Amino acid sequence: xxxxxxxxxxxxxxxxxxxxxxxxxxxxxxxxxxxxxxxxxxxxxxxxxxxxxxxxxxxxxxxxxxxxxxxxxxxxxxxxxxxxxxxxxxxxxxxxxxxxxxxxxxxxxxxxxxxxxxxxxxxxxxxxxxxxxxxxxxxxxxxxxxxxxxxxxxxxxxxxxxxxxxxxxxxxxxxxxxxx
Amino acid sequence: xxxxxxxxxxxxxxxxxxxxxxxxxxxxxxxxxxxxxxxxxxxxxxxxxxxxxxxxxxxxxxxxxxxxxxxxxxxxxxxxxxxxxxxxxxxxxxxxxxxxxxxxxxxxxxxxxxxxxxxxxxxxxxxxxxxxxxxxxxxxxxxxxxxxxxxxxxxxxxxxxxxx
Numbered sequence: 001x002x003x004x005x006x007x008x009x010x011x012x013x014x015x016x017x018x019x020x021x022x023x024x025x026x027x028x029x030x031x032x033x034x035x036x037x038x039x040x041x042x043x044x045x046x047x048x049x050x051x052x053x054x055x056x057x058x059x060x061x062x063x064x065x066x067x068x069x070x071x072x073x074x075x076x077x078x079x080x081x082x083x084x085x086x087x088x089x090x091x092x093x094x095x096x097x098x099x100x101x102x103x104x105x106x107x108x109x110x111x112x113x114x115x116x117x118x119x120x121x122x123x124x125x126x127x128x129x130x131x132x133x134x135x136x137x138x139x140x141x142x143x144x145x146x147x148x149x150x151x152x153x154x155x156x157x158x159x160x161x162x163x164x165x166x167x168x169x170x171x172x173x174x175x176x177x178x179x180x
Numbered sequence: 181x182x183x184x185x186x187x188x189x190x191x192x193x194x195x196x197x198x199x200x201x202x203x204x205x206x207x208x209x210x211x212x213x214x215x216x217x218x219x220x221x222x223x224x225x226x227x228x229x230x231x232x233x234x235x236x237x238x239x240x241x242x243x244x245x246x247x248x249x250x251x252x253x254x255x256x257x258x259x260x261x262x263x264x265x266x267x268x269x270x271x272x273x274x275x276x277x278x279x280x281x282x283x284x285x286x287x288x289x290x291x292x293x294x295x296x297x298x299x300x301x302x303x304x305x306x307x308x309x310x311x312x313x314x315x316x317x318x319x320x321x322x323x324x325x326x327x328x329x330x331x332x333x334x335x336x337x338x339x340x341x342x343x344x
Contacts, residue, residue: 041342045335048219052334056223056249063248071244080237166219170212 017108024104033102040102043095050091051166057084058127058162061134062155065141075138078131085127092120116168123161130158188272200270207270210263217260218337222330224253229330232323234315241310242319271344280343284336291329298322 024030033039063069064077072080100107107113133151134141141148191197200206227249230236237245268275275281302318309315315323 041339044338048215048334048338049222049331052219052221052223053226054223055220056227056252059220059224059252060227060248069244069248071240080239084236163216167212167216170208170215 021104021108024101024108027101030101030104033098039098043098043102046091047095047099047169050088050095051169053084053088054092054162055159055166057081057088058159062159065134065155066152073138073142074134075142078134078138082131085131089124089127112168112171116165116171119161119168120165123158123165126154126158126161130154184276185273188276191269191272194269196266197269197272200266207267210267214260214263214267217256217263218334220256221253221260222334224249224256225326225330229323229327232315232319233327234313234320238313242306243310274344275340278340278343280336280339284333284340287329287333287336291326291333294322294325294329298326 058081061074061078061081064072064074069077141151192201200210227237228242228245231238231240231242231245298319302316302322305316309319
């Protein structure tokens with residue numbers, strides 16, 4: 001590699017990312033998490049439990065949107081499960097940061113982790129938008145005689161996204177295994 | 181004990197076990213599905229358990245909640261159980277000797293007994309407290325045992341990998 005090529009590579013985003021990951025890997029916080037015997041397993045468990053709550057809250061909201069349940073208005077159903085969603089997403093984010101800090105090289109440079117993060121970002125935005133729409137139009141959707149296919153499809157899309165986030169969380173291992 | 185060990189050694193030579201332990205991505209792919217299904221089992225069980233404990237969904241009837249949650253719970257549980265058994269065959273001797281795995285299976289059995297007691301005894305009087313915010317002690321106990329068991333099942337499931 002020519003000197004000029006090395007200079008270009010060293011100023012590129014990939015190199016900067018690797019430098020940043022290396023710095024994170026050797027940071028005091030990352031070392032503390034790795035050296036503590038219990039932080040990583042406890043955080044893993046909390047991360048899994050929070051994922052379950054996000055999925056169940058979305059499933060329960062979607063049941064009403066899809067018309068599989070008529071026990072209460074959509075707005076009421078969404079209002080009831082809203083705190084579940086937000087608290088679980090908060091726990092997911094905090095535990096996710098701790099887990100990433102515990103192994104920055106293995107996570108941040110992994111393509112499946114990047115896919116997971118992208119899906120989670122879109123999932124959070126979609127969930128937030130869906131929640132706002134339910135608050136505003138929920139009543140109208142409930143009283144409409146025809147089913148709102150767009151709304152039902154969007155609800156399913158949001159759930160599928162979060163299921164994808166869940167699977168991608170384990171997909172890191174799958175990709176690593178396939179790559180040997 | 182020896183016959184169990186013989187069975188476990190036989191198990192790890194079956195085609196399923198060879199697929200799990202030797203195919204690239206076999207174990208990881210199954211684990212991905214196993215964990216994905218298990219989180220849905222846990223999440224849906226929490227919806228019912230918190231209602232039984234009187235901590236959430238107080239305005240909803242218990243039977244309506246069960247009707248909504250149980251199909252998801254059972255479907256996810258079956259997927260999780262099948263993939264769990266397949267994963268077990270990959271390293272049966274090691275799993276069998278793993279205390280975290282033993283605790284996980286024992287807790288699942290306890291959760292199963294608790295569910296049977298609830299389904300065949302406690303739920304009989306449901307018409308009296310179906311919509312009531314106050315829940316009888318037996319139903320609250322069922323919710324508390326179930327919730328504790330399933331949190332512990334997830335924890336020991338994760339711990340199994342750490343001590344393998």
